[in-house]
Amino acid sequence: MLYQTLAITFLLFIGSFPQPNIKAEKPAIITSIDPISTIYNGLQSSTGVLPSKEVFTLAFQGWTKMKGDLKSKVLTVIDFSLPSTAKRMWIIDPEKGEILLNSVVSHGRNSGELMAISFSNQPESYKSSLGFYKTAETYSGKHGYSLRLDGLEKGFNDQARNRAIVIHGADYAREEFAKSVGRLGRSLGCPALPSELSDQAIDLIKEGSLLFIYGQDENYLNKSSLIQA
Template identity: 40%
Template sequence: MPDLLGSSAAAAGEFPPIAAPRKVRPGLLGQALVALDQHRDRIEFRDRIAIADFSAPSSEPRFYLVDMLNGAATSFLVAHGKGSDPDHSGWVQRFSNEEGSLCSSEGVFLTSDYYIGDHGASQRLIGLDPTNSNAEPRAIVIHSAWYAAPEMLLSQPMLGRSDGCFVFGEAQIDYVFDRLGPGRMLFSARI
């Protein structure tokens, strides 16, 4: 199996720099691979996966696009939900699957189709676990917003917060969409 813990496309300058690349923690990667196997009947493409490491603060690149064929892992900043961080500390305190919670959810998501919504280009997510099964009715999606741009960290120590969506800076969203695509796994956890 390729070395999924170290290499990064960020070092190659393939997209706007966001911060020093981080490595996927081995325990989190192990859980993601188990989840990928458990949901193999629903995950059409297994060449790339996404992992959101909500054990890290929003000021660190904690969303990984992992190429399962060559082991490259690219990290990005990603915002979490307001309900998961009510004090706006930059750290996820809790997850929820309840409508109206404004929380991020944990578990396995299946990436779905793209659409144009309130935040421009967005990607639907389908929750495959009991911990995120309401992702569609809650409109938990991937999109971009100004409050998740790396420049936010120049004026405050954390990103802004979403209503539970996975939110990226506008300069990074096309790269994320291009590499992730529909039919792949997004694994969200805090371990």
């Protein structure tokens, strides 16, 4: 009986002391890292002009799928949802996070005036074609130093070589032309560049890099397998 009384007294004594406030540790929150956002947010441009994140994301998704088949890891992005007066072409090194060149670029004469609103893969349509291309060999033609393109998306741009869709320089694709007319001049479907920049651009992207031409076209956006995550 004495021992039982002493035990109860001891327990009451211990219980009179304030107890430590022990809080359950919260589980660590693990956040996933979005590689596209990381690269996009780190892009450096001397002009300060970047492609939209939406367009860059589509281009990067295609580049990720195709880069194993590419000779050059440079990625070129053209955004035909912008007016031709805007610098809507970017040559990007995704691995270094650098924009190597940013320029205006012309669209096809039958794709629209200031804005490119209609696209085609058909010969003699004189329209621009959307989607992913692989750059090929250079040559000297009526527009001087030029770069052939091979369309990679059947039904959207796979007629590019048959249509002679190439990258070349043109005086009508210069910003001075746009200032006097209100828009760039237009091509027969080629992404034409300012004559003073075309040689530099071609040397950056020739022989096996990826080119992505974006436009606000629901048919392409819904059916292209290369832009899906």
